[in-house]
Amino acid sequence: MKKYILKRLLQLIPVVILVSIFSFLIIQAAPGDPINNYVKSGMTEEQVEQVRKEYGLDGNIAQQYGRWLGHVLQGDLGTSMKQQRPVAEMIGERLPNTIILMGMALFLALIVSIPLGLWAGLKKNKLADNVISFISYLGISIPPFWLGMVLIIIFALKLKWLPTGGMHTLNVDTTGDLLWHLILPAFVLSLNNMAVFTRYIRSNTISQLEEDYVVTAISKGTSKRKVLFHHVLKNCLLPIITLAGINIAGLVCGSFVIESVFSWPGIGRLAMEAVGNRDYPVIMGFTMFSCIILVLGNLLADILYAVADPRIRQGGGRRDN
Incomplete structure (x- = not known):
């Protein structure tokens, strides 16, 4: 088991390096010079x-990447050009809020999808299966940002049952x-994961x-x-374990939009x-995180x-995705 974990860890290192290179190149390829936003009128060329x-923006791209990577290896993600604060500190402050949101979303997806998927599979091609499948297709198809705005209009602005956004009511903690x-x-x-998990559990x-x-x-x-x-x-949950692990990052990326729509103070x-x-x-810090x-x-x-499937635990081999 230890060899298996070590092997997987070693396989992840080149992935992180390649992502950092491509992310850095994409950001550098963006039009305009970022330093223009922070140069005051009347400044000399010097x-x-x-x-x-x-800000480490002098020299060619290779030199800039080398400096940035050197700082990252020391635990320094750089300094925000806007707020003049360490990026790691800014992410650390917001991270607990995102973890709360992600954890609740994953919890909702699992507790709803497991019984729905089992019931749909048990009632294959019957009314219950057709209804659950239709709802799942809707969950996969509906854009989260659009659904978020619609729910705000209905439940917050019209019915006034729920808040429009934020994490706490003013002076209430x-x-x-x-x-x-x-x-x-x-x-x-959670809706997209809920729908995907339901389909996988039904199929299995x-x-x-x-x-x-x-x-x-x-x-x-x-x-x-x-x-x-x-x-x-038990056998149906094995692929869900893999999906849940993979979709953790999907929740982080999904929070990119959802947190903006609902004014949630996360990363x-x-x-x-x-x-x-x-x-x-900050963009590079978020990307790498x-x-x-x-x-x-x-x-x-x-x-x-590997823990759930003895064949992997005993053989220490690589599972098929």
Whole structure:
């Protein structure tokens, strides 16, 4: 098991390096000079070059990337050009808020999709299956930002049941108030995963119900419900473990839009503000953080998969995706 984890860790290193290179090149290829936003009128050429040097924007792309990578390896993600604060500190302040939102979204996706997927697979091609499948297709197709705005209009502005955004009511800092503000953004962020998980569980439930061990158990008098929850469920959850790990990064990227729509003070909203301000150090910091979350999510999924499937744990081999 230790060799398996070490092997997976070593495979992740080149991925992170390649992502950093491509992200850096894409940002550098953006039109315009970012330093223009921070140069005051009346500055001499020498002063402009000094500002450029302070932000590590002097020299060619290879030199800039080398300096940036050297700082990152020391734990320094740079300094925000807009707020003049360390990027790592800014991300650290907002990260707990994003984790709360992501955790609730993933929790909602799992507790809703598992029973729906099992029920749809058990009732294959019947009314319940058709209704659940239709709702799943809607969940996959609806753009989250559009749904977020529609739900704000309906539940916040029209019905006034829920807040329009933010994380807390002014001068109120209670768990209940936090959960009240979480309802809309967590639901919107979870909807796509909820739909995808439901489809996967349905598909796996149908295939598992056709396996010999299920047919044998039912023929011996075991109820379908008992077979479903005691045997089929475990095998259906294996691919969901992988999907959940992979979609952790998807939740981070999804929060990029959702946090802006609902004014949620997380790292996604921070990144959106950085894009508007062309604050390149913050953009790179967010990109690399998302990459690391993705690879760690994949690693966590691999470990959980190996724990759940004895064939991988015993052989230490590579699972098929």
